Amino acid sequence: MQPYKPLIVAFCCNWCSYAGADLAGNNRLSYPADVKIIRVPCSCRVNPMFILRAFQRGADGVILCGCHPGDCHYTTGNYYTRRRMSLLFSMLDYLGIERERTRVEWVSAAEGAKFAATMNDFAETVAALGENKRLEDLRCKK
């Protein structure tokens, strides 16, 4: 049997975290190939629905990366992200969805190493949880 590999969706803001991922690549730092990056203009572009849709389509974990607080390209976007995700993640926890399946991390364009380390750590955490059973849409898994 193949060892279980979680599918991870990473929303990365264009100005910091996506560039951070690029840097990780340029520096040949490795992170799991099952991390699928979706580029968004700003972390606050991520509607809670995006996170749920990712789970619907088969993600086992969803991580949202943006510029460090204070460094958002649009000045304040990530402050709103922080509040929004605090509520969303608490709600998921309340519904009994494992809280380790969601995460927010601030990664700057200079932090290629942090990007790789974050993804490795998150993939490991999610792998330990196993497949996402509580929030899946079986029709999308065919």
Added chain:
Amino acid sequence: MQKINREALIEKAAALLDAGTVDRVLAWKRGEFDYDVTPGLFTTREQMEAELVFGDFCGANMSKYLIKETLKGEGKVLVFLKPCDTYSFNQLLTEHRFDREKVYAVGIPCEGMLSVTAIKAAAGDGISKIDVTEEGVVVETLFDGTKVFGHDEMLAERCRNCKSKRHVAYDELMGEEGEVLDSARFDEVAKIEAMSSEERFAFWQGELSRCIRCNACRDVCPACTCEKCVFGNPDSGIENKAITDSFEEKMFHIIRAFHVAGRCTDCGECSRVCPQQIPLHLLNRKFIKDANNLWGDYQAGEEVGSRAPLVDFDFDDMEPGEAVIKNGGEQ
């Protein structure tokens, strides 16, 4: 029993109609049964005398109807508002959903509304009449005679945990003004939080899987006023009128509650109208409780123009990872 009766409302409304202050009246209208009350629009005393009711089954919150009604004519609409309804009224004003100039709001006192579901559960089948008297709730049944229940035991959940008997908006007040109450409305949420993750999952699975996606909770919600709703979008992944998968149940309910997070006044209408008795208020209250817990107490609708927590921030807000722990407790 309510302190104010239908006659008083009719007198007040007829006087305002006669004086030309308003030209139509939004109030409660008789339905098929005593407990089956529906929102109605009246323009004459005769209509009101025939069909306007006020009593212990007038839970319906009239404020949302103002959006469409105020667009219909130049004259003012008279609306009767219970204390909890006035919070929704203010919230709608904050969001510029209707023109305040076109409304004449009369605040009325409320002694708590009864839950038809609770009465049906207690009295059994074949209810032919429900009277609310000094004695309590007197229920006549076809098969089992007359039964009497205590008023407080039959209160709707939202009224048992009423947050305020004070009106936060009105042009005129009938009866005595009440106070903001110390309610235990978050206790139930805390109980669920204290369960293990597996228990919480099972609890919500049990509740949400009963949903038939009638969308009544959205339709009645005074905060859900979008002309185009996300649940009508074929690309949303949850546009189906019937839920086909357990994922959709959760997605629908998370999104519905999230869309009103920070704006929900906790009026309790969603739980009242749900034909499946799903405790939707427990989702809304979770958001309210968490927002209070993280960013300080905030009551939507208390003040017109106040800034809701999700459209605001602090530089030193907590990170989401820590916030989940703070809101849910260590596990």
